[in-house]
Amino acid sequence: MPKIIRPLDVYKVLPQTNCGQCGESTCMAFAAKVADRVADIRQCKPLFEDPKYKSKLQSALELIRPPVKAVTIGVPPNQVVIGNKVVMYRHELTWYNPTAIAIDVTDDVDVDSLIKRAKAVEVFAFERIGQQLRLNLLALRCTSDSPEKFAKAADTLSRNTSLPLILCSYNPDVMEEALTVVGDKRPLIYAATKDNWREMLDLASKYKCPVTISSPGNLNMLKSLASTFISAGIEDIVLDPGTYVKGDSLAETVSMFTMLRRAAIEKEDKLVGFPLMAVPAVVWMDPEGDEIEKKMKESYIASILMTRYADLMVMHSLDPWVLMPILVWRQSVYTDPRVPPSVKPGLYEIGKPTDTSPVFATGNFALTYFLVRGDIENAKVDAYLVVADSEGLSVESSVAGRRLTAEKFAEAIKSSGLDGKLKKKVLVIPGRAARLSGELEELLPGWKVIVGPRDSSNIPEFIEKVLKKELRAT
Amino acid sequence: MSKSKDRDKDKIFDLFDLFSEAEELELEDVNIEAEELAIEFLPLVVQTMAKAAPEAAVALKRVIELKMEKFELPVMTYPGSIPEVKIGATKAEGGTRGKVIKVGGETCPPYYRFESPPKNRPIIALDVFDQPIVPLAGPVKASYKDVLDDPAEWAKKAIQVYGADLISLHLVSTDPTLKDTSVQEAAKTVERVLQAIDEPIIIGGSGNPQKDLQIFQYIGEITAGERLVFASATIDMDLEAVAKAMSKTKHNVVALAFMDINQAKELSRKLIGSGLPKDHLIIDPTTGALGYGIEYSFSVMERIRLSGLMGDESLQAPISCAATNAWAAREAWMKVDEWGPREYRGPLWEATTAIVGLLAGADMFMMMHPLAAKIVKGLAEILSKPKLDTKLEEINYSDWVKMKV
Numbered sequence: 001m002p003k004i005i006r007p008l009d010v011y012k013v014l015p016q017t018n019c020g021q022c023g024e025s026t027c028m029a030f031a032a033k034v035a036d037r038v039a040d041i042r043q044c045k046p047l048f049e050d051p052k053y054k055s056k057l058q059s060a061l062e063l064i065r066p067p068v069k070a071v072t073i074g075v076p077p078n079q080v081v082i083g084n085k086v087v088m089y090r091h092e093l094t095w096y097n098p099t100a101i102a103i104d105v106t107d108d109v110d111v112d113s114l115i116k117r118a119k120a121v122e123v124f125a126f127e128r129i130g131q132q133l134r135l136n137l138l139a140l141r142c143t144s145d146s147p148e149k150f151a152k153a154a155d156t157l158s159r160n161t162s163l164p165l166i167l168c169s170y171n172p173d174v175m176e177e178a179l180t181v182v183g184d185k186r187p188l189i190y191a192a193t194k195d196n197w198r199e200m201l202d203l204a205s206k207y208k209c210p211v212t213i214s215s216p217g218n219l220n221m222l223k224s225l226a227s228t229f230i231s232a233g234i235e236d237i238v239l240d241p242g243t244y245v246k247g248d249s250l251a252e253t254v255s256m257f258t259m260l261r262r263a264a265i266e267k268e269d270k271l272v273g274f275p276l277m278a279v280p281a282v283v284w285m286d287p288e289g290d291e292i293e294k295k296m297k298e299s300y301i302a303s304i305l306m307t308r309y310a311d312l313m314v315m316h317s318l319d320p321w322v323l324m325p326i327l328v329w330r331q332s333v334y335t336d337p338r339v340p341p342s343v344k345p346g347l348y349e350i351g352k353p354t355d356t357s358p359v360f361a362t363g364n365f366a367l368t369y370f371l372v373r374g375d376i377e378n379a380k381v382d383a384y385l386v387v388a389d390s391e392g393l394s395v396e397s398s399v400a401g402r403r404l405t406a407e408k409f410a411e412a413i414k415s416s417g418l419d420g421k422l423k424k425k426v427l428v429i430p431g432r433a434a435r436l437s438g439e440l441e442e443l444l445p446g447w448k449v450i451v452g453p454r455d456s457s458n459i460p461e462f463i464e465k466v467l468k469k470e471l472r473a474t
Numbered sequence: 475m476s477k478s479k480d481r482d483k484d485k486i487f488d489l490f491d492l493f494s495e496a497e498e499l500e501l502e503d504v505n506i507e508a509e510e511l512a513i514e515f516l517p518l519v520v521q522t523m524a525k526a527a528p529e530a531a532v533a534l535k536r537v538i539e540l541k542m543e544k545f546e547l548p549v550m551t552y553p554g555s556i557p558e559v560k561i562g563a564t565k566a567e568g569g570t571r572g573k574v575i576k577v578g579g580e581t582c583p584p585y586y587r588f589e590s591p592p593k594n595r596p597i598i599a600l601d602v603f604d605q606p607i608v609p610l611a612g613p614v615k616a617s618y619k620d621v622l623d624d625p626a627e628w629a630k631k632a633i634q635v636y637g638a639d640l641i642s643l644h645l646v647s648t649d650p651t652l653k654d655t656s657v658q659e660a661a662k663t664v665e666r667v668l669q670a671i672d673e674p675i676i677i678g679g680s681g682n683p684q685k686d687l688q689i690f691q692y693i694g695e696i697t698a699g700e701r702l703v704f705a706s707a708t709i710d711m712d713l714e715a716v717a718k719a720m721s722k723t724k725h726n727v728v729a730l731a732f733m734d735i736n737q738a739k740e741l742s743r744k745l746i747g748s749g750l751p752k753d754h755l756i757i758d759p760t761t762g763a764l765g766y767g768i769e770y771s772f773s774v775m776e777r778i779r780l781s782g783l784m785g786d787e788s789l790q791a792p793i794s795c796a797a798t799n800a801w802a803a804r805e806a807w808m809k810v811d812e813w814g815p816r817e818y819r820g821p822l823w824e825a826t827t828a829i830v831g832l833l834a835g836a837d838m839f840m841m842m843h844p845l846a847a848k849i850v851k852g853l854a855e856i857l858s859k860p861k862l863d864t865k866l867e868e869i870n871y872s873d874w875v876k877m878k879v
Contacts, residue, residue, distance in 0.1 A: 089780070091773040128765070141875050168875045193872070197540070217866035219545035227541040242871045247864035248856045255587045262548040271543060282871065284879045296822055300849065303826050307772075307833045316879060321814030324805060325764060325826040332769040341770060367733070367767045374766070374802050378609070455681075458651075 004086065004093055005063060007032040013060040015046045015053055034064070037096065067265045067273050068311075070097065071210050071236050073137065073188045074164025080136050082238070082311040083275035088265050091337050098334040099306045101326070102137035102166050102314045104281055107153035108144035114153055118161045120318060126327075129343075133327040135163075139190070139314045140178075142169035147177035154178040158185050166190050166212075166314065172199030183207035188312075190214070191240060194221050197228065204234050212277055216242030219256060219272075227271045238312060239272065243279040245301050246286060253278075254308050261309040275311035278302070284316050295322045302326045307333065341366035342392035347416040348373070351382035355421055358383050358467055360428045360452065360459075361412065363390025363404050372430075372456045379460035386427075388412035396432040406439035413444060426470055428452040428462075547588050552783040556580040557753040558593065559726055559792050561640065561703055562674030568699035568724070572672030575639060577756070577837040578792035583779065584835040585857045595858035596832060598839045598851045599642040599676055600632035601798055604663050605653065611807040613820045614842045625663055626670035633671050636844035637851065642676035642705070643667055645689060649680035657685075657692040664693055668700070676703040676728070676840070683711040690727075691719045698723035703838075705794075706730035706758060707745060709737055717748035728794050730758045733770050735777055739788040746788075756838060758794035763803040764827040771795075772834045779835035794838045795831035797850070800824040801842060821845040829853065 010031035017027065022043040024030040033039035041064050047053050070084035080100045087093045103121040105114060118138055125132045138157055142150040150169060157165060158181075165187040167178050175189060184207075191214035192200035204211040213229065215222035222241055229237055241256040257276055263269040280302040283294050299322045302313055306326065317323065335341075342364045350373060362372045364387045376383050388408045390398035398404035409429065419425070425447040429437060431454030441449045450470060453462045558579035563569025579593030603610075606622040617636070621628040625643060632638045645660045647653040667675060677693060679686030690704050705728040707716045720727045729745060731738035738757050746752060759774040775793055782790040800806050806823035809816055824846035828839050832854065841847040 089773075089776055090769065091777055141877075143876050143878065170872065170875065190875075194540075198538075214872065216871040220543065223543040223545045224540055227543045228539075231541060242866070244864075244866055244869055244871060246869050248859050248862050249864040249866055249869060250853075251585070251587060251857050251859055252862060252866060254585050254857060258586060259545075259548055259588050263545070266550070267546070267548045269546070269548075272545070279874055282874045285874055285877050292818060296818065296825075296849065299822055300825055300829055300853075303829055304833065304853075307830060319814055320812060321819040321822065324813065324819070325822055328765040328805070329768070329826060329830065332765060333772065335769060337769075337773055341767070367762060367770070370766045371802070374804065377804060 100136040102139040139166040151177040210236035214240040278305040278310035281316040345389040410443035554785040563701040591860040596854040597639040600638035605647040644678040717750040775834035792837035795836035797828035800827035
């Protein structure tokens with residue numbers, strides 16, 4: 001069973017004195033926030049400082065320990081946290097810490113090309129629903145075989161960019177050379193394997209860096225190595241079971257990722273309770289297939305493995321069209337499933353509306369908003385879209401439940417500031433809110449309220465057949 | 475124990491006390507003669523040492539041998555399973571199809587191949603419309619421009635050229651607010667399509683609940699015994715009449731719920747309760763486009779499948795995913811230079827939308843772009859293999875670190 005913490009579970013391990021030091025007025029209120037993971041249990045000073053709560057503290061630490069450990073790569077303010085996963089299925093609770101995406105760079109290029117690629121990764125961004133979607137790390141691959149070159153490249157990257165690093169080499173000498181230069185920046189060491197684990201364990205311990213344990217296709221060895229590292233006191237571990245994508249081997253990759261996450265969460269196997277790493281960039285190893293095919297494959301392999309629990313991914317392509325589906329899916333799947341899918345009520349502009357543009361109104365259920373918006377865009381008209389507060393419900397149910405009323409529509413129109421802006425005030429309300437039209441017209445003097453289609457997909461046709469005439473009429 | 479020995483022991487402890495406070499201990503001019511010498515540190519001394527020299531402590535903790543562990547397969551059992559739905563009937567079975575397709579039959583979550591490989595692989599239908607005026611995205615239109623006026627030719631191309639498993643014929647022109655094509659007229663289109671291909675088809679209406687019921691009844695009767703799929707039964711339809719029409723003519727039906735698991739349950743209970751055989755139902759929980767509600771579809775699909783496996787009979791049905799809805803996202807079709815070429819972006823958008831559904835448990839896909847359909851069909855084939863052809867040890871995965879690109 002997934003480890004979902006309830007407020008009462010947290011309350012039981014708190015001092016229950018309502019001392020207020022955590023900033024909450026009661027222990028119960030604090031417990032609710034801890035269970036929701038918006039507050040950290042360490043804010044409870046007495047629990048951590050007063051020896052009389054020793055046994056409670058122990059239970060508390062056990063309680064809040066996520067089945068998949070959080071691992072930090074990099075140092076503040078440039079750090080990435082991966083893992084800290086509590087559930088397998090998104091509908092159970094938010095998937096915390098969105099999958100971090102690293103783009104590869106190699107050490108056998110000249111300094112200018114190295115910096116140029118790294119900068120391109122750093123500035124890559126596109127805005128969507130008020131968020132900047134970005135890439136998170138640089139994965140420096142040692143293709144030169146030279147410890148000096150690798151260390152030099154690591155140094156160049158850390159001086160010229162803010163992104164945390166993954167240092168990729170199986171050679172401990174190469175790794176150490178780079179760690180002497182950037183070890184204090186907490187890069188992720190890639191990778192300890194069955195052949196080099198002693199040396200890599202020493203390096204991870206000496207430089208206090210997180211380390212990837214890689215055991216391609218062999219989960220017994222992966223778990224053995226993890227167990228060995230844990231008993232040596234190293235717990236900032238990332239697991240790499242291997243990303244196989246050639247032929248039908250992808251089926252096994254999906255299976256391994258799924259098994260590891262399920263073992264950690266539902267079977268509470270602490271030895272595999274660590275973030276998982278995938279390498280969609282492996283598609284570029286295949287000598288067959290053209291560039292476009294590889295880019296497409298890299299993109300959908302990344303989406304597949306992100307859906308199946310990859311907490312960190314290394315990719316090669318930097319094309320927006322390759323990365324967009326992954327970044328948009330990441331933005332979507334990492335949202336809180338408990339919060340009603342809604343958008344902020346208010347005025348939205350579609351295209352470049354002017355003082356003669358039509359005004360559409362709808363509710364703030366996110367899907368309603370996106371569909372209506374898309375349908376107006378499809379009609380290729382510039383328009384205003386006023387979103388009234390329907391409490392995150394669809395138009396039909398919010399109107400039926402009196403959550404979306406004529407007053408609310410009127411209020412939204414008044415606060416939009418459109419009243420003084422327009423030459424002709426025509427408001428289109430959803431067909432499913434038709435019964436509010438009379439009352440609304442009374443509340444909005446000077447406006448003409450017309451009822452739009454019941455389904456927003458008919459908006460283009462509605463604009464053509466009804467609205468244009470309406471706007472032309474004087 | 476003698477007194478002198480006790481005194482010696484006290485002295486030794488005094489010495490230990492001294493050691494415990496000392497930061498450093500230097501022995502000068504000391505000869506130690508012994509055959510066997512054991513030096514023992516009191517825990518306190520070790521702690522002091524550890525504080526003074528953390529690196530030494532690490533060395534002390536160093537593990538030399540690999541701790542061998544066994545990874546236990548996290549296998550579970552499920553009280554429920556998903557019925558297998560048969561689509562299409564051969565002559566011997568009372569139909570005219572050359573091919574019969576099976577969907578569903580799951581006994582564990584999607585692609586948990588360590589529990590069991592999927593019984594049937596997910597199937598891909600390509601959309602065909604009965605009138606060319608439907609707004610089709612440019613990259614999609616380009617693939618069918620020679621057949622847009624002829625649903626039968628369009629269907630043939632979807633199957634023969636683009637490799638669809640079956641086609642979904644959407645009778646959009648029957649919409650009373652559009653062309654209001656009569657059901658008799660629409661039935662002729664269905665007949666022509668059935669004659670053009672050997673595969674079974676999905677028959678979609680216009681979304682008008684009254685007209686669609688007429689299609690279910692009339693075209694269902696005309697094609698009785700073919701075991702086709704009718705899409706979609708919705709909550710505002712006369713579900714008893716739908717169930718009767720479908721069970722009488724032995725067709726399958728898609729129950730379309732609007733991203734609402736309770737509505738899906740209600741539809742299923744009403745249809746089954748009105749006599750629809752359990753293995754003739756497919757649930758479509760609505761697929762939001764990638765970036766436009768897909769996460770709700772993903773979670774609703776996962777919940778439907780898991781609830782079905784855990785024994786909720788009203789949710790034990792194969793899942794349909796209209797990945798075609800991906801084209802509602804402007805990222806799929808809009809010409810924006812900084813986003814890159816639309817001809818790749820669009821199909822990738824549709825494929826990603828379908829892949830999300832695939833991993834959530836969808837069994838049947840309605841798709842539009844040939845390339846997107848090809849990608850998803852290829853993945854469905856790979857993920858559903860009972861046995862791998864590729865041996866992992868033959869792939870040198872770790873070469874990625876040094877690969878030259």
